[in-house]
Amino acid sequence: MSTWLCCSFSCVWHSFPPIGTILSCQRADQQMFTLLIFFKMPNSNAKSHRGHQGGQEAGRRELVSRSLQSAQHCLEDQDFGTAYAHYLLVLNLAPELKNDVRETFQFTLFKWAEELASLARIQDLFNCYEQALELFPNDEIICNSMGEHLFRMGFRDEAAGYFHKALKLNPDFADAKENFYRVANWLVERWHFIMLNDTNRNLIYQKAIEKVVRSGCRTVLDIGAGTGILSMFAKKAGAPCVYACELSKTMYELACDVVAANNMEGEIKLLPMKSLDIEIPKHIPERVSLVVTETVDAGLFGEGIVESLIHAWEHLLLQPKPKNQDIGTEDYGQVIPAGAIVFGMAVECKEIRRHHRVGIQQVACVHLAETVEFCSPTRASVNSEETIEPYTTEKLSRVPGGYMPLTEPFQAMTVDFNNLQELKSLATRKPCKINIPVTQGGVLDAIVVWFVLQLDDEQSLSTSPSEETCWEQAVYPVQGLPDYSVKPGDTVMMEVCCQDCYLRVQKISVLTSEYGMDIERENTLASGNEAELCSALASLQTTSTPDGMGQECMLESTEIALLNNVPYHECFNAAIGKVLSSLIPARESLSMDVDGHDREMNFEKSQNKNSSYTTHDPLYVLDVSEGFSILPIIAGKLGPVKAYSSVEKEQHQIALNIISEANHFPKETLKFWLSHLEDESVVLQRPKSDKLWSIIILDVIETSGLIQQEVMEKAAISRCLLHSGGKIFPQYVVMYGMLVESQSLVLESAVQGTEPTLGLNIAPFINQFKVPVRVFLDLATLPCVPLSKPAELLRLDLMNPYLNSSSREVKVQVSKSGHVTAVPFWYHIHLDEDIYLDTSSDSSHWKQAAVVLDKPIQVQLGDELVLNIQHYKSNVSITVKQ
Numbered sequence: 099m100s101t102w103l104c105c106s107f108s109c110v111w112h113s114f115p116p117i118g119t120i121l122s123c124q125r126a127d128q129q130m131f132t133l134l135i136f137f138k139m140p141n142s143n144a145k146s147h148r149g150h151q152g153g154q155e156a157g158r159r160e161l162v163s164r165s166l167q168s169a170q171h172c173l174e175d176q177d178f179g180t181a182y183a184h185y186l187l188v189l190n191l192a193p194e195l196k197n198d199v200r201e202t203f204q205f206t207l208f209k210w211a212e213e214l215a216s217l218a219r220i221q222d223l224f225n226c227y228e229q230a231l232e233l234f235p236n237d238e239i240i241c242n243s244m245g246e247h248l249f250r251m252g253f254r255d256e257a258a259g260y261f262h263k264a265l266k267l268n269p270d271f272a273d274a275k276e277n278f279y280r281v282a283n284w285l286v287e288r289w290h291f292i293m294l295n296d297t298n299r300n301l302i303y304q305k306a307i308e309k310v311v312r313s314g315c316r317t318v319l320d321i322g323a324g325t326g327i328l329s330m331f332a333k334k335a336g337a338p339c340v341y342a343c344e345l346s347k348t349m350y351e352l353a354c355d356v357v358a359a360n361n362m363e364g365e366i367k368l369l370p371m372k373s374l375d376i377e378i379p380k381h382i383p384e385r386v387s388l389v390v391t392e393t394v395d396a397g398l399f400g401e402g403i404v405e406s407l408i409h410a411w412e413h414l415l416l417q418p419k420p421k422n423q424d425i426g427t428e429d430y431g432q433v434i435p436a437g438a439i440v441f442g443m444a445v446e447c448k449e450i451r452r453h454h455r456v457g458i459q460q461v462a463c464v465h466l467a468e469t470v471e472f473c474s475p476t477r478a479s480v481n482s483e484e485t486i487e488p489y490t491t492e493k494l495s496r497v498p499g500g501y502m503p504l505t506e507p508f509q510a511m512t513v514d515f516n517n518l519q520e521l522k523s524l525a526t527r528k529p530c531k532i533n534i535p536v537t538q539g540g541v542l543d544a545i546v547v548w549f550v551l552q553l554d555d556e557q558s559l560s561t562s563p564s565e566e567t568c569w570e571q572a573v574y575p576v577q578g579l580p581d582y583s584v585k586p587g588d589t590v591m592m593e594v595c596c597q598d599c600y601l602r603v604q605k606i607s608v609l610t611s612e613y614g615m616d617i618e619r620e621n622t623l624a625s626g627n628e629a630e631l632c633s634a635l636a637s638l639q640t641t642s643t644p645d646g647m648g649q650e651c652m653l654e655s656t657e658i659a660l661l662n663n664v665p666y667h668e669c670f671n672a673a674i675g676k677v678l679s680s681l682i683p684a685r686e687s688l689s690m691d692v693d694g695h696d697r698e699m700n701f702e703k704s705q706n707k708n709s710s711y712t713t714h715d716p717l718y719v720l721d722v723s724e725g726f727s728i729l730p731i732i733a734g735k736l737g738p739v740k741a742y743s744s745v746e747k748e749q750h751q752i753a754l755n756i757i758s759e760a761n762h763f764p765k766e767t768l769k770f771w772l773s774h775l776e777d778e779s780v781v782l783q784r785p786k787s788d789k790l791w792s793i794i795i796l797d798v799i800e801t802s803g804l805i806q807q808e809v810m811e812k813a814a815i816s817r818c819l820l821h822s823g824g825k826i827f828p829q830y831v832v833m834y835g836m837l838v839e840s841q842s843l844v845l846e847s848a849v850q851g852t853e854p855t856l857g858l859n860i861a862p863f864i865n866q867f868k869v870p871v872r873v874f875l876d877l878a879t880l881p882c883v884p885l886s887k888p889a890e891l892l893r894l895d896l897m898n899p900y901l902n903s904s905s906r907e908v909k910v911q912v913s914k915s916g917h918v919t920a921v922p923f924w925y926h927i928h929l930d931e932d933i934y935l936d937t938s939s940d941s942s943h944w945k946q947a948a949v950v951l952d953k954p955i956q957v958q959l960g961d962e963l964v965l966n967i968q969h970y971k972s973n974v975s976i977t978v979k980q
Contacts (some may be wrong), residue, residue, distance in 0.1 A: 158191055158192070161187075161191060162188050162191050162192045162195070165184040165185075165187050165188045165191075166184070166188055166199075168180075168181075168184050169181045169184035169185050169188070169202075169206070172184065173202075173206065176209075178206055178209040178210040178213060179210050179213065181206045181210070182206050182207060182210040182226065185199060185202070185203045185206055186229060186233075189203065189233050190233075193233075196233065196234070200234065200237070203230070203234075204237070204239055204240060204243075207226060207227070207230050207240065207243075208243055210226060211223050211226060211227070211243070211247065214226065215247065220251070223247060224244075224247075227240065227243075227244045227247070231244070236267055237267075238263075238264040238265075238267040238268040238271050238274060239264075239271075241260045241261075241263045241264040241267065241274070242260065242261060242264040242271065242273055242274040242277060244260045245257040245258070245259075245260030245261040245264065245274075245277060245281075246277065248260065249277070249280075249281060254281055254284050254285055254348075255285065255346075255347040255348050257277075257281050258278065258281045258282070258285055258348060261274050261277045261278035261281060262278060262866075264277075264278075265278055272970055272973060272975070276973055279869040279870075279871075282867040282868075282869055283869060285346065285348040285349075285867065286348065286349065286352075286864065286867035288846065289568070290324065290325070290864060291845070291846060291847060291848060291849055291864065291868065292568040292845065292846050293568050294325065294327070294849045294854060294855055294860060294861075294864065295568070295845040295846075295849055295850055295854045296567070296568040296854065297853070297854045297856070298566075299559060299567075299568060300327065300854065300855060300856055301856065302553060302557045302558070302559055303327075303328060303331060303390075303392070303434075303553065303557075304331045304335075304856060305556075305557055306434050306435075306553035306554045306556075306557040307328065307331045307332050307335055307388075307390060307434060308331070308335040309554060309556075309557075310388055310432065310434065310554070311332055311335035311336055311337045311388070312335060312336065314428035315337065315387045315388045315428065315432075316337065316338050316339060316387055316428055317337070317338070317339040317340075317341075317384065317385075317386040317387050317388070318332040318337045318339070318340045318341070318386060318387075318388045318389075318390060319341045319342070319343070319373070319376075319382070319386045319388070319389050319390075319410070319414060319415075320332070320340070320341070320342035320343070320389075320390050320391065321343060321373045321389055321390070321391040321393060321406055321410065322343070322344065322345075322373075322391055322392065322393040322401070322406075323342035323343060323344040323349075323350075323353050323368070324344065324349055324353065324392075325349070325352060325353055325356050325860050325863070325864055326342055326344075326353035326356050326357050326366065326368070327855060327858060327860060328342075328390045328391075328392070329341075329342040329353075329357070329366050329390075330356075330357065330360055330362060330366070330858055331390075331856075332388070332390065333362050333365055333366055337388075339386075340365065340366045340367070341366070341367045341368075341369065341381075341382050341386065342366055342367070342368050342369065343368075343369040343370075343371055343372065343373050343376060344368065344369075344370065345370075345371060345372040347370065348867075350368060350370040352863050352864065352866075352867075353368055354368055355863050356858075356859070356860050356863050356864075359859045359862075359863065360858055360859050367382070369381055369382075372406075373406050373409060373410060373414070374405070374406065374409050376413075376414060377413075378413070378414070382414070385414060385415055385416045385431065386414060386415060386416070386431065387415075387416050387428060387429075387430065387431055387432070388431070388432055388433075388434065389407070389410050389414070389415055389431070389432075389433045389434070390433075390434045391403065391406070391407075391433070391434075391435075392435075393406060394438075394549075394551065395491075395572075396489070396491040396547075396548075396561065396569060396570045396571055396572040397487075397488075397489050397491075397547065397572040397600060397601045398438055398440060398513075398549050398572075398601050399596055399599055399600055399601050400487065400599065400600055400601075402599050403515075404513075404521055404524055404525070404596065404599060405599060407433060407515055407521055408518065408521050408522060410433070411431070411518040411521070412518070415431035415432075415433075416429065416430055416431035417430060417431060418430060418431055418432065418516055418517075418518070419431075419432065432516055433515045433516050434553050434554065435515060435551045435552055435553045435559075436514070436515055436516055436552050436553065436554055436555075437512065437513055437514045437515050437516070437552045438512070438513050438515070438549045438550065438551050438552060439509060439511075439512050439549060439550045439552070440509070440510045440511040440512070440513075440547060440548075440549045440594075440601065441507050441508065441509055441510060441547065441548055441549065441550070441562070442507070442508055442510045442532075442545050442546065442547045442548075442594075442603065443503055443504075443505055443506070443507045443508065443545070443546050444503070444504040444505040444534065444536070444542055444544075444545055444546075444584075444590045445494075445501045445502060445503055445504060445543060445544055445545075445546050446501065446502045446504055446540035446541045446542065446543050447494075447497060447499070447500075447501040447502070447543045447544060448499045448543075449492075449497045449498050449499050449501075450492065450497070450501075450543045450544045450573060450575055451541065451543045451575075452658070452659050452662045453474070453490075453575075453655040453656070453658055453659045454474040454476065454477075454490075454543075454544075454575035454577060454655055454658060455472075455474075455543075455575070455577060455658070456472040456658055456661050456662060457662055458661070458662060458664065461661075461664055461667045461668075461728070462664075462667040462668050462670070462671035462732050463671065463732075463735055464667075464728055464731050464732055464735060464757065464761060465757075465760055465761055466661075466728075466757060466760075467756045467757050467759075467760035468648070469648040469649060469756055469760075470648060470649050470651055470753045470756050470757060471578075471648045471649065471650050471651065472651050472652075472653055472658060472661070472753075473577055473578070473650060473651070473652055473653070474490075474575060474577065474652070474653065474654070474655050474658055475487075475652060475654065475655070476488055476489060476490060476574065476575050476577075477575070477577040477578065477652075487600060488574065488600050488601075488602050488603075488604070489547070489572040489573055489574050489600075489601075489603075490572075490573050490575070490655065491570040491571065491572055491573060492546075492570055492571060492573050493563075493570045493571070494546060494563035494571050495563055496876060496879040496880070496881075497876075497879065498876045498878045498879050498940070499940075501546075501563075502538065502540055503537075503538060504536055504537065504538050504539075504540050504542060504584055504590070505534045505535065505536055505537055505538075505590060506534070506535075506537055508532065508534050510530075510532060510547065510594045510603070511530065511594055511596075511601070524596040525596055525597065527595070528595075529593035529594060529595035529602075529604070529605075530593065530594045530595065531591070531592075531593055532591070532592050532593070532594055533589050533590070533591050533609075534589065534590045534591075534592075535586075535587070535588075535589055535590075536584045536585060536586055536587065536588040536589065536590060537586060538586065539583075539584060539585040539586060540583070540584060541582050541583055541584075542576050542579070542582045542583075542584050542590065542608060543575065543576060543582070544573050544574055544575045544576055545573075545574040545576065545590075545592060545603050545606060546563065546571050546572070546573055546574075547571060547572040547573075547574065547601065547603065548560070548561040548562045548563065548569070548571045548572070549561055550562075572601070574603040574606070576606050579606075579607075579608065581608075584608055585611070586611075587611030588608055588609065588610055588611050589608070589609040589611075590606070590607075590608055591605075591606070591607045591608070591609060592604065592605060592606045592607070593605045649749070649752055649753060649756055650749075651726075651749050651750065651752070651753040652749065653725075653726050654725065656725070656801040656943055657725045657726045659943035660725070660726075660727075660943040661726070661728070662941075662943075663941050663942065663943045664941065665935070665939070665941050666935055666941070666942075666943070667728070667729075667732060669929055669933050669934070669935055670729055670732060670795075670827070670929065671732050671736075672929075672933055673827060673929035673930055673933045674719070674729075674732060674733050674736055674793060674827075675736050676930065677792065677793055677823075677824075677825050678717060678733075678736050678737045678739065678792065678793075679737075680823060681717055681792055681823050681824070682717070682737060682738070715738070716738045716739055716740040717737065717738060717739050717740070717792040717793075718739075718740050718742070718785040718789055718790070718791045718792055719733040719734075719739050719740070719741045719742065719791070719792060719793045719794075719795075720742045720744070720771060720785070720791050720793070720794045720795065721733075721741070721742065721743055721744060721795040722744045722771075722781055722782070722794065722795065722796060722797070722812075723744070723795055723796065723797040724797045725745075726745060726750050726753075726754075727743065727745065727795075728754070728757065729795055730742065730743040730754070730768055731754065731757055731758055731761065731763070731768060733793065734758070734763055734767040734768055735761065739767065739792075740766065740767065740769060740785070741767060741768055741769070742769045742770070742771040742785065743768065743769070743770055743771060744770075744771045744772060744781060745770065746772060751770055754768065755768070782794075782812060782815045782816055782819060783819070784819060789821075790819055790820055790821035790824065791816075791819050791820055791821070791824055792820070792821065792823075792824045792825075793824060793825055793826075793827060794816040794819065794820065794824075794825075794826050794827070795826075795827045796809060796812055796813065796816065796826060796827065796828070796896065797809075798828055798831055798894075798896070798925075798927060799831070799925055799927065799937060799944055800944075801874075801943060801944055801945060802873040802874050802945060802947065803873050803874065803875065803923070803924070803937070803944060803945045803946045803947030804871075804873060804947055805831075805894075805973075805974070809894075809896075810894065810896075810899045810902070813826060813896040813897075813899040814899045814900065816896075817896075817897065817898075817899065825897070825930075826896045826897055827929050828896060828927045828928050828929050828934075828935075829895070829896060829897050829928055829929065829930055830893060830894060830895045830896060830897065830928050831893070831894045831896070831925050831926070831927050831928065832890055832892070832893050832894075832925065832926045832928065833890070833891045833892040833893075833894075833923055833924075833925050833974075834888045834889065834890055834891060834923060834924055834925070834926065835888065835889060835891045835921045835922060835923035835924075835965075836884055836885075836886050836887065836888045836889060836910075836921070836922060837884070837885040837886040837910060837912065837918045837921060837957070837963065838880075838882040838883060838884055838885055838918070838919065838920050838921070838922055838948075839882060839883045839885055839916040839917050839918060839919050839920075839954075840880060840881060840882035840883070840919050840920050840948075841881070841919070842880065842881045842882070843872055843880070843882070843919060843920045843948055843950050844919050844920075844950065844954075846872060847868055847869075847870075847872060847950040848861070848865045848868045848950075849861040849864050849865055870949055870950055870952075871947055871948065871949050871950070872920075872947060872948050872950060873945065873947045874945045874947075875922065875945055875946045875947060875948055876945060876946065877922055877924065877938055877946045878938075878940070880922070880948075882920070882922070883914065883916055884913070884914065885912055885913065885914045885915075885916050885918055885957060886910050886911060886912055886913050886914075886963075887911070887913055889908055889910050889965075890908070891906075891908055891923065891965065891967055891976075892906065892967050892969060892974060894969075902969065903969070904968065904969050904970060905966070905967070905968055905969070906966075906967045906969075907964055907965070907966050907967070908964070908965045908967060909962055909963070909964055909965075910962065910963045910964075910965060911960070911961075911962055912957045912958065912959060912960060912961040912962065912963065913959065914959060915957060915958045915959050916956075916957065917954035917955065917956050917957070918951065918954060918955040918956075918957055918963070918978070919950065919951055919954045920948045920949060920950045920951060921948060921949045921951075921965070921976060921978070922946055922947070922948035923946065923947060923948065923949070924936070924937045924938040924944075924946045925937045925944075949976050951978060955978065955980055957980070961980075963978060963979065963980055964978075964979040965977070965978055965979075966978075966979065
């Protein structure tokens with residue numbers, strides 16, 4: 099018995115070698131016109147019908163032969179447009195040649211499509227693909243390529259259709275499979291599976307809907323229908339008229355299939371639009387008596403529930419039922435959920451801290467300038483002109499290292515979804531000031547927010563971190579305080595409001611307890627003495643930064659975690675130092691301590707004693723890792739080096755320059771590589787026409803836990819750009835994995851039959867969009883039972899990329915009886931034989947990933963499973979055999 103798996107280590111989009119001469123558009127069109135006219139010329143010399151037919155056949159063969167020759171000449175000249183026109187003519191004249199010219203035609207089509215895309219001739223590009231698919235309707239490679247172009251242009255729904263068709267034609271087509279998995283993550287977000295598997299959530303919604311419908315509600319509108327589960331609850335409860343709207347084309351089509359499979363196709367009217375665009379009577383005949391929706395996110399308002407319900411009350415719902423009147427519901431409107439209560443709590447959490455605050459001042463002998471203030475996007479959202487989500491999300495029950503409450507939970511806000519005036523006032527009312535006493539000493543890292551969704555007066559759903567729920571919590575990291583330590587008696591102060599369709603927790607500050615002050619006395623401070631006022635102001639720590647204090651540099655949370663990853667930088671420091679010391683001639687080498695001691699002194703000496711060497715004959719180091727990186731500065735501190743950074747953002751470049759100056763770098767030491775390139779698409783090239791690189795640093799592993807796209811191709815190019823003794827970092831990577839039993843991974847990857855959806859047939863349709871790999875996992879807190887010891891699954895050698903084996907079988911011994919449901923994996927990133935980074939370590943900024951089996955495999959202690967590992971490009975597939 100075997101279970102086939104595919105592990106998406108990265109989505110590899112179709113790429114081709116650089117195009118030479120670009121075809122003149124007019125030339126291609128004229129050539130096609132000439133060929134077609136030639137084909138249609140009558141045979142005026144025919145003297146009989148048979149002779150006429152014979153002449154036509156001879157002419158056809160001659161034209162086909164000449165066109166094939168012309169097509170070949172055009173390809174040699176890289177005249178792809180004319181070559182495509184010739185092949186199109188050949189295939190229309192001689193369909194029997196399809197199998198003979200298929201591969202060459204595909205190549206020509208793809209090259210011509212690239213040129214059309216570069217010339218922004220999008221309609222011509224799609225016309226070419228439509229012509230090609232008329233000739234080869236069952237060609238999975240052309241379908242996949244068409245999907246890739248659609249995806250690049252933002253047509254994700256349409257792209258998914260072509261990828262899906264390519265997979266139906268060839269289920270083993272690796273490129274189409276990876277493309278479909280990538281687009282599936284865009285079109286059907288993973289929380290759909292988790293929520294549909296949440297039996298309790300489904301049951302509570304069903305009970306609330308049944309109660310309203312059976313009390314007389316006749317017409318129902320499901321806003322943001324998704325799979326249509328709430329609509330079907332309403333129909334099963336007996337609602338005569340049910341309408342549902344869904345904006346996503348993919349989810350709308352999926353809902354149509356689901357409704358039809360549950361025999362409700364003619365009873366639920368599905369609308370492919372957002373509720374804001376619904377008009378009466380154009381789309382629905384009359385106002386409805388019930389709106390059901392779950393357009394809420396971890397921060398409650400982030401999916402636009404307030405805006406959609408304001409519109410619904412004004413245009414789509416019957417008037418609300420008067421309060422305190424015992425009358426029927428059939429003539430009045432209402433909403434499920436009826437309201438929500440938002441709760442919050444201040445917490446200490448090291449994991450949140452290391453992703454949102456830079457907690458170090460020096461790393462690997464590089465001093466991080468005090469004048470650079472790093473912040474995460476959640477803080478930058480306060481002053482941004484763009485609408486940026488002001489929070490991140492975490493499932494606190496799974497946060498590595500856990501969390502510690504610093505305050506009791508507090509009520510931050512209430513909202514009544516059945517009160518139009520209250521909904522309208524949410525965006526305009528003044529922020530609510532909240533003061534919460536600290537009950538536990540610690541470090542203030544975040545305000546965590548959750549809510550209780552009140553479906554009616556009996557049924558409610560809680561997203562609390564203490565509940566068993568499919569929900570994550572909203573996290574508002576605290577940033578910009580001079581001191582984050584708090585103790586009992588202190589007060590955490592903040593403002594809470596709804597702005598730009600987001601719940602905002604802002605202006606977080608701490609009032610220390612030494613002065614015995616509370617918020618009730620804040621407005622009376624002006625009447626007190628000046629000393630008391632100054633002391634109180636000094637004790638009030640706010641997140642505001644005075645103008646001119648420094649350069650703000652926004653980093654993604656993963657970039658901040660990387661900057662905080664001390665072992666990462668120390669390992670690179672040691673490895674770079676070893677390479678540079680081996681390359682610098684002994685008579686001119688620096689007295690370098692590769693472990694980091696006294697390096698600043700040695701560097702300063704080198705600027706004086708070896709200034710001519712440094713100026714005229716430096717070693718070249720290129721860092722093409724993604725995002726913000728100080729590795730070029732670390733390299734620059736180790737000797738006579740010209741270090742090139744590939745950072746693109748201007749504020750990142752400014753920050754690196756400031757750090758360089760703070761470390762007394764000569765200006766010529768740090769350069770920004772992209773500014774030296776004429777063609778930024780070709781990043782990997784020589785530093786100068788007569789120079790090669792000493793070190794090239796590549797990003798090999800994504801923070802998600804997958805192998806980077808096209809990393810082996812980049813390694814092959816990099817290998818050709820190194821001078822003798824030069825190195826690629828990392829030099830090789832080893833992937834490790836183990837067998838586990840994890841029900842959590844199963845529930846997060848696919849809907850498990852009809853039981854969690856209360857008998858409704860949804861699983862076969864939504865599971866079409868499941869992917870076999872889960873990313874951004876924390877193995878340290880993943881609910882699972884290890885069934886084997888870690889095993890080496892794969893080795894990728896970047897210094898010798900062409901020697902890597904594409905296939906490998908690994909025998910894994912079962913160490914505990916159970917059911918194998920997944921294979922989590924992580925990496926050891928070897929900078930050399932002695933120095934490596936473990937992506938599963940506590941300090942790692944990388945997450946881990948796991949392949950989830952289609953069906954569990956029962957195993958007993960002592961059993962042996964064989965994992966078949968297939969490596970193609972940057973993708974890995976795993977077959978598990980019992």
